[in-house]
Amino acid sequence: MSKDTILPGQAFRARGAASNAAGRYEATTREAHDDGWDIPHDERLVRTEVRLEAPRSAITYNQSPDLPFDRSINPYRGCEHGCIYCFARPTHAYLNLSPGLDFETKLIARPGIGAVLDRELRARSYKPAVIALGTNTDPYQPIEAEHRVMREVLEVLSAHRHPLAITTKGTLIERDLDILAPMAADGLLRVGITVTTLDDTLSRRMEPRVPRPARRLQTIRRLTEAGVPVRVMVSPLIPGLSDHELEPILQAAKEAGALAASWIHLRLPLEVAELFKAWLAEHYPDRAAKVMGRVRELHGGKDYDAAFGQRFKGQGIWADLMRKRFEVAIKRLGLTPELPPLRTDLFRPPLAQGAQMGFDL
Template sequence: MIKPAPPSDPFHPARGRGARSNTAGRFEPYLREAVADGWNSEEEADLPPIRTEVAVEKPRRVLTRNTSPDLSFDRSVNPYRGCEHGCTYCFARPSHAYLGLSPGLDFETRLTAKPTAPERLRAELSARGYTPKSIAIGTNTDPYQPIEKSWRIMRGLLEVLAEFQHPVTIVTKGTLIERDLDILGPMAAKGLVRVGVSVTTLDPKLSRLMEPRVPAPARRLRMIEALSQAGVPVRVCASPMVPGLTDHELEAILSAGQAAGAIAASFIPLRLPGEVRDIFYDWLQTHLPGKAAKVMGQVREIRGGKDNDAEFGSRMRGTGPAAQLLAHRYAIATKRLGLRRELPALRDDLFAVPRAPDGQLCLF
């Protein structure tokens, strides 16, 4: 059966969303393409916004392991699949194809929540032989995307981690993290948490177009300030840097992050794996047609002449003179601002399986 999908702009405006289309994932046997036939264009232009749907998943395990040599963590937890933030450049979009859904609008509007994730995490941390090491959250989709306000899964995970005194790193664009400062502050005082806040651009108009449901850049800087004042070590993540579009802002983003209280920084050039390339290029042609060829040309310049480079190591840095220049600018700016490349190591020696009310260790 062919799964119906909202057609591409301008036949369906998808107001408030990043992707302009909903093409089938790479594993689907059929494709569907929208074609304008000239009928009912006015009525279709008035279609209501696409609402967010949330399905429930009850996983057997929530700790995901990885052996990627260019990642700083070996385990992570993702409380949600898909992300309502709608960032057009999001490298996690292709993961939705594994669910039989589109990496386009489906990724932003058909989400999956894991409400039992905290109890499953508790069971895995309590398992005999478990060795504590920092858990990364926010590595695929944002744990503080808008639906977290009602589902509160991330807060439940933090409550478990705090109880076990387990180290955790978080990457987010969502200001909802401020809700959990009552947990994060005490964890930070014990050396158990650090947070990366992604700031892609300081231009609020560009941000609204490129990442439509993400808090404005100025609001994210205030979030860095709030976390810093609560004692949480914060990294400002100037990622992704989009060649020919946002890369000129690198120094300004780092400076703004440092002024807000960040003590470390990082950056990653734009990555366009899988279906992300077409989604991002479609967005460029829709909103910035005069810059589309320039941006994609500069992307290829740092990706060895290709739209994307999936090689470990170089995928995070880019190659060639343009990538080297960006890295050199970053090194000069971080040195001038006193920003570290690495935050202090988190403690894993405090980890302990809590006892049940009857005094027995919690094994399940």
């Protein structure tokens, strides 16, 4: 898996990963070969490709004891934001694509998911509970502006008066305030905005196509002004690189109107570990050993420990210290660790086309 399909001299513009090694399920590896032909510079640029998938299902269920929800929807596979630390990168291996550069350049949109979701919500056996969006890849990544798959999902959930929780770094969420504000007023919506750092340089290096930190704070302000309850998600905190920013981020989010806050330490599952270490060696070679040493202290000597109850925040003295810092900071700022629960009692599937009084004709 050490070889990849990146050509010598190939240009990267605002990309997180610098390699494209084959996924763990591949029987063969590929290696780029320069045949000597001179390729114009603009043709060497790695561009975003979007493929379309006809979804057969919309809602994904889970039984994880670490998660506060049991169902989610993913409008997209892969994410153009290109965050080098993204725990979802390994999912691209299921598609015979690389968790490296493929994850942020070979994307899959799922148009038509709204109709599938509508059908699933109308099933007689369906019982409403909060649906989470943005738990794997960001539903408001740049391609949403064109494909509008997230908008499809929101229109259906709004029509059914179904509770939902959104996690995003994307400012495109402001486009949908016409749907989100009324849902929030009815107790059907909460939003988490992720702020990893206030440092523009660090942000651009590790999450290259995410809006600037100040712009995300502005999104918090605009959402809260529209009546949408917002939680700031300080995630991931990277030991020795960004963890000193916990309190300043919480302060800035509070000033922008956030009501609640949460945090998670850096997670490096499967292929993410090697991608992150390569990125760290390139951009912060003077801190690489310290950062990875601290990460391993958090995870029992390993790059990552996937055990329930430990994978999000780690264990040991550094994890305990971060918990204490967080508790002290939110108490001082008047933030809460959770937003109020959402309502499920308003759930009502709308009349289907050609139906009267709730009965199909």
